[in-house]
Amino acid sequence: MPDRLNRLLIWAEPVALLGAPLLLVLAVIRQVEQTALISFLVLALAMLPFFARFEQRRPRPRDMVPIVVLSVIAMIGRTLLTVLPNIQPVTAIVIISGIALGPQAGFLTGSLTALASNLLLGQGPWTPWQMFAWGLAGWLAGRLRQAGLFRRPVAVYAYGVLISFVYGALLNVWVVAGFVRPFNWPAALTVYLASLPVDLLHAGSTLVFLLLFYHPWLKKIERLKTKYGLSRDLL
Amino acid sequence: MTQRIRHVFHLYHPAVILLYAVSVLGLTMSTLQPVYLAISVVTAVIYGRYLIGWQHFRKILLFAAIPALMIALVNPLFSSGGATILFYLGRFSVTREAIFYGLAAGAMLLAVLLWFACWQKLINQEKFMYLFGRVFPTLALMLSMIFRLLPVTRSKALQISYARKAALPQVSGVRQRLKRQAAAISILMSWTMEDSIETADTMRARGYGTGRRTSYQIFSWHTRDTVMAVCLLLLLLADVRGVWLHVFQYYPRLDGDLTAWPQLALYPVHAVLLGLPLILEAWEAIRWK
Numbered sequence: 001m002p003d004r005l006n007r008l009l010i011w012a013e014p015v016a017l018l019g020a021p022l023l024l025v026l027a028v029i030r031q032v033e034q035t036a037l038i039s040f041l042v043l044a045l046a047m048l049p050f051f052a053r054f055e056q057r058r059p060r061p062r063d064m065v066p067i068v069v070l071s072v073i074a075m076i077g078r079t080l081l082t083v084l085p086n087i088q089p090v091t092a093i094v095i096i097s098g099i100a101l102g103p104q105a106g107f108l109t110g111s112l113t114a115l116a117s118n119l120l121l122g123q124g125p126w127t128p129w130q131m132f133a134w135g136l137a138g139w140l141a142g143r144l145r146q147a148g149l150f151r152r153p154v155a156v157y158a159y160g161v162l163i164s165f166v167y168g169a170l171l172n173v174w175v176v177a178g179f180v181r182p183f184n185w186p187a188a189l190t191v192y193l194a195s196l197p198v199d200l201l202h203a204g205s206t207l208v209f210l211l212l213f214y215h216p217w218l219k220k221i222e223r224l225k226t227k228y229g230l231s232r233d234l235l
Numbered sequence: 236m237t238q239r240i241r242h243v244f245h246l247y248h249p250a251v252i253l254l255y256a257v258s259v260l261g262l263t264m265s266t267l268q269p270v271y272l273a274i275s276v277v278t279a280v281i282y283g284r285y286l287i288g289w290q291h292f293r294k295i296l297l298f299a300a301i302p303a304l305m306i307a308l309v310n311p312l313f314s315s316g317g318a319t320i321l322f323y324l325g326r327f328s329v330t331r332e333a334i335f336y337g338l339a340a341g342a343m344l345l346a347v348l349l350w351f352a353c354w355q356k357l358i359n360q361e362k363f364m365y366l367f368g369r370v371f372p373t374l375a376l377m378l379s380m381i382f383r384l385l386p387v388t389r390s391k392a393l394q395i396s397y398a399r400k401a402a403l404p405q406v407s408g409v410r411q412r413l414k415r416q417a418a419a420i421s422i423l424m425s426w427t428m429e430d431s432i433e434t435a436d437t438m439r440a441r442g443y444g445t446g447r448r449t450s451y452q453i454f455s456w457h458t459r460d461t462v463m464a465v466c467l468l469l470l471l472l473a474d475v476r477g478v479w480l481h482v483f484q485y486y487p488r489l490d491g492d493l494t495a496w497p498q499l500a501l502y503p504v505h506a507v508l509l510g511l512p513l514i515l516e517a518w519e520a521i522r523w524k
Contacts, residue, residue: 037264061435187313
């Protein structure tokens with residue numbers, strides 16, 4: 001039975017991840033008054049299959065460690081390296097986690113980093129969005145690697161830049177979808193333009209950190225996986 | 236400004252506090268009816284000030300006002316909806332409806348941001364871990380591993396940086412310095428990783444994650460929690476009904492009676508639900524005078 005549930009959850013993951021934005025678009029088009037509220041429910045539903053599948057597998061502590069450590073390094077990097085806000089290695093580390101450890105680990109690294117750092121720094125309506133956006137960045141990186149698209153590192157760097165902008169776009173969705181009515185492009189564009197400098201910094205720093213970390217870290221994690229016999233199928 | 240450490244509301248079970256916080260946020264986000272919005276904003280300001288203290292709350296208020304103002308401005312500038320055109324700004328027509336909608340949406344955003352600031356105080360890390368651990372024990376274990384590793388890893392980062400400062404010649408230039416820092420972080424990563432896998436094995440040997448997750452603070456369910464939960468649920472039901480009945484339309488024309496009789500009686504319900512912790516504090520203050 002648990003096996004069947006597990007298979008169901010595997011299927012639910014991409015459906016939930018990609019279905020969430022669709023539902024949101026629908027709410028905007030139909031001009032639902034409670035769009036801001038609905039978006040939270042949609043996000044929670046989108047992330048549930050990942051969490052449920054991970055719980056259901058009852059992983060050993062040593063299999064959690066790579067995810068935990070990468071989250072910790074990302075959080076420390078977020079506080080240590082900040083010269084300017086949004087120059088942070090989180091996105092780059094989440095992508096590396098997805099590529100080195102698999103889509104599910106990538107998702108968990110991203111969402112746990114967001115959750116943990118917001119628990120320390122202060123919750124806001126942005127918490128579930130960050131969890132979702134960083135989770136998506138890690139999950140998609142893992143999936144694309146499995147599809148064989150990341151054989152050349154240039155593809156990874158390009159993905160990093162692209163996903164940084166997607167991250168910024170996702171964080172703005174809540175404001176635009178929930179608080180601009182009737183929905184119109186000029187207003188949405190204004191909100192996005194206001195956040196463009198921040199997004200540019202984010203994309204630039206992701207690129208730099210990927211250039212610095214991608215190769216050495218992939219090798220290091222690969223070595224650790226062999227040395228300690230971390231289970232592959234779980235991640 | 237003295238800050239109250241203990242609040243009456245903190246005596247209640249975290250699940251009750253969660254019920255309150257979720258209800259407040261959900262209700263605030265579900266209606267743009269002006270009276271409801273005003274009640275929500277005012278209660279959030281009073282309660283936030285009470286919970287957080289004016290000194291700090293002032294900053295939060297300022298920080299929350301910026302996006303709220305932006306929404307209040309963006310809506311009338313670009314929305315073409317609304318029947319009553321007031322004036323033209325370049326190509327854009329500014330309508331009365333869009334101005335009011337902008338104000339309402341801005342107020343809602345402000346209220347949500349302020350309630351989240353209160354949430355941070357109401358459901359602290361300990362309570363969050365307790366509630367989260369009930370549903371997702373493995374993920375809660377990972378979160379607590381993260382919180383444990385943060386200070387350890389920070390001190391490791393310092394050790395690495397001291398050692399490298401002593402052993403390596405100084406470099407200048409942004410590029411070189413960045414490379415140095417990146418190498419230090421890579422060292423930190425593999426060191427922490429190897430250490431933590433050892434730790435994880437001893438954790439397994441000691442049976443982490445086999446039983447139910449415990450917490451430092453003991454949270455037990457009392458009769459007062461049942462009473463409070465029932466009160467909250469009843470208020471929530473009545474308030475949802477109120478939100479449902481109070482229709483207020485912004486487009487194409489402002490339309491809605493704010494003082495229709497039977498609905499009028501439901502405004503206090505909203506105020507009581509949102510201000511419940513404040514009422515408890517006031518009651519306590521009167522009782523012990």
